[in-house]
Every structure is written in C-alpha cells, then in structure tokens.
Amino acid sequence: MTSMQTATAKWQAAKPIVFALAIGLVAGPLISNYMGWQVTHATAQAQVRDNVTEQLAMICAARAKADVADTGALDWSARNELAKKWVVTAGAPLADLDVTDACARRLAA
DSSP, X not given: OOHHHHHHHHHHHHHHHHHHXXXXXXXXXXXXXXXXXXXXXXXXXXXXXXXXXXXXXXXXXXXXXXXXXXXXXXXXXXXXXXXXXXXOOTTOSSOOXXXXXXXXXXXXX
C-alpha cells in the first residue's frame, strides 16, 4: 500500500467527523442564539443598567421616606420632585430620569 492510498484511507475514515465538526461550528451558534441560550453584549448591559437603576431607586426611596413620613399621600408631581431631590448622588449634577421614575414609583407604593 502506497502512502497515497494510506492518506486516502485515513481521509475516508475522518471525512464524516470533519464534516460534522464543520456543520456544528456553523449551525451551533446560530441555533443557540435562536433558542435564546446566548447573552449578547447589549442584553447584558441592559440587565446591569436595570439592576443599578433599581438599587439606586431603593436608596432614593429610603432617603425620601425618611424625609417625608407619608409619601403615598403625595400627588404625582410632589413625589417626582421629592424623588429628584434624593436621587442626586454626591458629585452627580443631574438626576437620572430612569432612577427618578423608579424612585417615584416606589414612593407611591
């Protein structure tokens, strides 16, 4: 048996494995992304932003409730102004609108 025949025999034995691997490398990420098993960069950033917003809103609501006893009795604009007052952290020039809104919602409850 020549070396060419040996190489051909090895290729014939390995060909199904090589093709299955190539198809898996292409189809695997597409299928897992379609099924929702992958977390994209934008999704991860949005989740982190939502979590940080909720944490800051909890702090804001706690500070505002310490300032005003019954925040549920306030109307929407008064709750919003109270939230704007307490959402500004040290060094932040403006209140984040998402945090302000979440804080005002917490004050209404």
